[in-house]
Every structure is written in structure tokens, then in C-alpha cells.
Amino acid sequence: MAQSLIQRRREAERARVEAYELSLRHVSQRTRPPPDFKNAICEAKRGFEADIVRDAEAWQPRMKTRDAARLRLSAARHLFARYPVAEHLEQIWIDGAGLGVDEIRLRKRWYIAAAGGGSLYAAGAAEWLSRKEVHAFLNPLGKVGFEAAIWQAIARSYATDPAVAMRIARTRITQTQRAQHRFWREVVRFFCAHPTTVEDMDDFHDYLADCHRRDPEYTLKGRSLISLGRQMREWHRDLDAIARIEAARRRAEAARNRARGLAEGPEQSEDRWLGAAIADWSWTKSSKDRTKREEYVVVQLRTAADLVAETRGMRPALPATRRNASLGMRRSGRSVAVPRVTSSGC
Numbered sequence: 001m002a003q004s005l006i007q008r009r010r011e012a013e014r015a016r017v018e019a020y021e022l023s024l025r026h027v028s029q030r031t032r033p034p035p036d037f038k039n040a041i042c043e044a045k046r047g048f049e050a051d052i053v054r055d056a057e058a059w060q061p062r063m064k065t066r067d068a069a070r071l072r073l074s075a076a077r078h079l080f081a082r083y084p085v086a087e088h089l090e091q092i093w094i095d096g097a098g099l100g101v102d103e104i105r106l107r108k109r110w111y112i113a114a115a116g117g118g119s120l121y122a123a124g125a126a127e128w129l130s131r132k133e134v135h136a137f138l139n140p141l142g143k144v145g146f147e148a149a150i151w152q153a154i155a156r157s158y159a160t161d162p163a164v165a166m167r168i169a170r171t172r173i174t175q176t177q178r179a180q181h182r183f184w185r186e187v188v189r190f191f192c193a194h195p196t197t198v199e200d201m202d203d204f205h206d207y208l209a210d211c212h213r214r215d216p217e218y219t220l221k222g223r224s225l226i227s228l229g230r231q232m233r234e235w236h237r238d239l240d241a242i243a244r245i246e247a248a249r250r251r252a253e254a255a256r257n258r259a260r261g262l263a264e265g266p267e268q269s270e271d272r273w274l275g276a277a278i279a280d281w282s283w284t285k286s287s288k289d290r291t292k293r294e295e296y297v298v299v300q301l302r303t304a305a306d307l308v309a310e311t312r313g314m315r316p317a318l319p320a321t322r323r324n325a326s327l328g329m330r331r332s333g334r335s336v337a338v339p340r341v342t343s344s345g346c
Contacts, residue, residue, distance in 0.1 A: 040071035
């Protein structure tokens, strides 16, 4: 049955309304949940219930934010803080990404001690900082992170110029492990006595870290920026030489594999070669006088680092006889001379 004009208009109007409501359902935002204050309080006080100074139920924040981190910081201020503290101490309540459980707990404990009016020195800071340095840590120069504030405080105890301490707080020294604190404290003292740029200190960082790794008793006493820079440049040259030796070794290994018809060669470590099938040996000349005994040691060098170190050790002997230099003989030992003959065996 044919519809009248009025009926067709009503059907068209109904279709337009349905289409409009469908569009609204697609584009309209869902109702946002209210801020979760209860969860913020629970997260803030977890593990530190004994340090609470205010009733958790009395917290009535007038906050519109739904950011869980900001809510957690506000809850921590209510629960633990009697006094305002620097931003680097509060940051742990906002973001603990990349930190271990023990480190997070340590930073929260330091915040609670400082904000509650307690002694940060007695709360554990004494392991790394003096009382003077704790005061500097609580009152940093400018906006810095937690670790940067520690090293800035240490630098301020040695430097009279605040700019020097600020530069040190921007270097890679702030990224060092706390287990190596004693060595890097000496490094900071050195750079306070011999000020330089942030770029130079970062350049020295890798070299000094390698020196400390190879010799835990390494010290900067008696050194200057000039001598340290010379040693660092020699270290860089050694690294370049090691890289060239390793590249040549890999090319030679690849050529041998191709000659074998792409056969797999013997497995060896990344930075070590097998060498010749010759055992290391030593020979001692018989002598009744033990103080004049000489021992000849033949050691086969199997790493590029050992080869470069041996080359550097031979350099002082170059003006002497060519024979000793060509054999790689090195005089070593405490009270007796021990010539050493080495072979690369590659």
C-alpha cells in the first residue's frame, strides 16, 4: 500500500534521528572515573606505616587530576611531610622506572626522613655523604636529579666555585654505580682541583672507568690534566690498534674459510684466537745467588689487547739492543730481573 506524503516525511525524520544518535554514540566520550584517592593513599603508605605522621582518613584533597603519580605524591606529602623538601627527593613518588626495589625503598626512606624533620645523615646518607654534604644535597643549586644532587653536594665540599659543582653534576659521573663511590669521589676531587669542561670530563670518564676496572687500586694522586690527557690519548690509540688487529684477524679467518670451501672453522671466543699449538714455558739459569737469578718466560699472546700491551711495554726498550726488542723481552719482577719472550701466535 502506498504511503502518504506525511508518512514518508515521518519515516525520513525517524531515520535522520537514528543516524544522529548513532553518530553521537561513536564520537561521544565515556564518562571519566573520579580520581582514585584511596589507591593513592594505599600506594604511598605501603611499607612505611610506622613513619606516618597524619591520619590517612583525614586526607581530603581538592584535586581534579586523575594522574596516579601526582595523586601518590600528594598522598605522601600528607602522610609523611612536616616540611617541604627539594624536588629531586619527591621525584621517587612520581616515577621509579629503571630503579631496583632496594633503590626505590632507599629514596623513599630518604624523603620520609627529610620531609619529616629527621636526620638524613642518620637515615643512611652517612655511608656516602658527610654532614656538610648532606646539607648541600638537601639544598641543591638549581634543578637536578637525585644522583646529580649527590655528586653536586660532594663537589661543593671540594670546590669554592659553585659553577664547578654544577658542571660536575651534569657529567656521566652521576651515572656511576654506588659501589664504586670511593673511587669516583677521588675523581670529583681531582676535577674540583683541576676544573675543565663537561665535555672533557665525559671524555675522561670512560678512560678512568677502564683504569679502575683493570686496577682497583688506581689513583689520581700526583697527576695533572695534561698527563691524564696524554694517557687517555694513548689509551684511545690502543683501542684503535686492537680494533684493527681484530678486523685483520676476522678477515684472515674469513679467507681461510673460503679456501676450505666455506667450511666452518674452529669455534673461538669473540676477542681471542687459538694461537699455535705450543705450550707456554719458562727457563731459569742455575745460580747459587738467588738474588741474581734470571727467569726467561715464553708466553704466547692470544688476544689483541695483550699484543698491544706487549707492544707498548717494549717501547722503552727500543733504544737498547734490537735483539731484545725483536724478541719482545721485558724486564719485570720485584727484586730480580725476569726477561719475558712473547709470541703472538696468530
